[in-house]
Each structure stands twice: as C-alpha cells, then as structure tokens.
Amino acid sequence: MNSVVDVRDVSFAYGTQPAVKDVSLTIEEGDFLGLIGPNGSGKTTLLHLMLGLHSPDSGEIELFGQPVDEFDQGERIGYVSQQATSGGGTMPVTVRECVRMGRFAHVGHSRMTHEDREIADEALETVGITNLADRRVNQLSGGQRQRAYIARALASEADLLALDEPTVGVDAESRDAFYQLLDSLNDSGITIVLIEHDIGVVTDRANRIACINTELYHHGDTESFVESDALAEAYGTTGTVVHHHH
Numbered sequence: 448m449n450s451v452v453d454v455r456d457v458s459f460a461y462g463t464q465p466a467v468k469d470v471s472l473t474i475e476e477g478d479f480l481g482l483i484g485p486n487g488s489g490k491t492t493l494l495h496l497m498l499g500l501h502s503p504d505s506g507e508i509e510l511f512g513q514p515v516d517e518f519d520q521g522e523r524i525g526y527v528s529q530q531a532t533s534g535g536g537t538m539p540v541t542v543r544e545c546v547r548m549g550r551f552a553h554v555g556h557s558r559m560t561h562e563d564r565e566i567a568d569e570a571l572e573t574v575g576i577t578n579l580a581d582r583r584v585n586q587l588s589g590g591q592r593q594r595a596y597i598a599r600a601l602a603s604e605a606d607l608l609a610l611d612e613p614t615v616g617v618d619a620e621s622r623d624a625f626y627q628l629l630d631s632l633n634d635s636g637i638t639i640v641l642i643e644h645d646i647g648v649v650t651d652r653a654n655r656i657a658c659i660n661t662e663l664y665h666h667g668d669t670e671s672f673v674e675s676d677a678l679a680e681a682y683g684t685t686g687t688v689v690h691h692h693h
C-alpha cells in the first residue's frame with residue numbers, strides 16, 4: 448500500500464453548514480491529483496482536512512499510512528496556501544532565508560550544516576529564482592513568490608506538494624512555466640494535489656481528478672472524468688451525485 452493520502456467517509460461542517468460530505472478518496476504515490484469544483488464547493492476545506500488543519504466531524508484520514516492527528520512527519524509535506532501566494536502573511540525574510548526554513552524540520556535543535564545550505568540553494572536553482580535569493584519575500588511578484596514557496600517545500604524534501612490555486616494573479620506566460628515546473632517535479636516522483644479553477648489546465652496536467660461540490664462527483668483518472676458527466680453535474684444543479692466505491 449503506497450497511499451499518500453487516504454480519506455474515508457469524511458464529513459465536515461462549519462457550524463451547521465456542511466462543507467464536505469461523505470467524501471472518500473485516495474492519493475497514491477506519484478499521482479498528480481487535480482481537485483476541482485465550483486466556488487465555495489469545499490476544495491480548500493477538503494485540502495485542509497487532508498493536511499490535518501481541520502478535524503473531520505466524522506470519517507478518517509491517513510497521511511503516509513498514519514492517522515492524520517498523529518502525523519509527525521511534517522517535513523514530508525509542502526503546502527502552498529492561497530494566502531501564501533496572494534501575499535498575505537509573508538514574513539519580512541529574504542528568499543534564501545525562507546527556503547532555508549525548509550530545512551528546519553530536518554535540522555531540529557542542531558545547527559544548519561553546509562549541506563543544508565546547499566540543499567536550499569539547489570532548490571532555488573531548480574525553481575529558477577537564484578537571482579532573487581537576496582530579495583525579501585514580501586517584495587516579490589505573485590509568480591516569484593509561489594516559486595519561493597515551492598523551493599521551500601523542495602528544500603524540506605517533501606514527498607507531497609499541496610497547492611491551493613497557486614497561479615491566481617499570475618500572467619499567462621509565468622503560469623505556463625509554473626505548470627511545466629510542477630510537471631517536472633511530478634516526473635521526479637513528487638506527489639501533487641492541486642486546486643485550480645482552470646479545468647483545462649487540470650485536465651492537461653493531472654492524471655487523476657477529484658471533482659467536488661460538497662459531495663464527491665468524480666474521483667478517478669482524468670480520461671474517465673473527461674468522458675463523464677461529472678463536470679456538468681457538479682457545476683450544474685440538476686445532476687445526481689455519482690458515488691464511486693473502492
């Protein structure tokens with residue numbers, strides 16, 4: 448069993464308002480999962496549940512085979528939140544410092560070694576922002592900032608990269624380059640879960656699709672999603688929920 452994320456019958460409500468209902472899905476090692484659904488359909492909430500940032504009202508979630516509430520290998524996960532890329536909550540640190548923070552989980556209480564610094568510098572090189580290393584993160588453009596956060600995740604040697612609409616406010620050309628970067632990271636073995644509004648981008652890049660509107664309308668490979676009615680059903684209002692059992 449090489450499930451990276453295993454979500455079983457998970458429901459979550461804000462107060463009495465259900466945001467995620469009876470969702471089951473798995474993300475396998477090496478998957479590129481596109482998480483799609485209309486506005487307010489529970490995508491961010493589901494991602495937060497997967498990462499242990501919310502506790503489900505019912506159901507179970509495992510990360511790398513460990514119950515999410517006991518999960519203690521934070522360095523295996525790189526999370527690029529909507530807030531991070533939109534500029535909120537960025538600390539006044541330089542790009543190099545930000546990326547080196549990716550090593551903190553490995554370093555623990557000991558000092559950062561030459562090798563840790565090298566790993567951080569390689570991550571900067573991989574995402575193509577070595578020239579920005581001395582700039583402050585809060586002075587970067589949206590596209591540069593997401594690269595900095597990806598580099599931090601790479602420096603931590605994350606096995607799972609979770610991205611919530613990482614290209615909001617990024618121009619078309621940088622966006623394309625960014626998705627090529629994600630492709631190459633996925634080719635190198637990193638598992639990816641991506642929330643993205645542009646369905647074309649998702650179906651071009653992802654090998655698996657989860658389509659939700661509070662409930663799950665599709666979970667499976669991209670080809671079967673494209674051929675199904677799940678999109679119209681999830682984005683329309685008349686469709687019936689298709690339950691996939693595994």
Ligand SMILES: Nc1ncnc2c1ncn2[C@@H]1O[C@H](COP(=O)(O)OP(=O)(O)OP(=O)(O)O)[C@@H](O)[C@H]1O
Nearest residue numbers: 461464465466484485486487488489490491492493
């Ligand atoms: N902190 C909160 N308190 C109360 N309700 C919330 C909270 N966060 C989200 N919601 C509600 O839960 C539902 C799902 O929100 P969520 O952010 O998960 O959707 P989303 O699919 O990521 O949306 P979008 O595509 O617009 O970013 C929405 O109806 C939203 O209004």
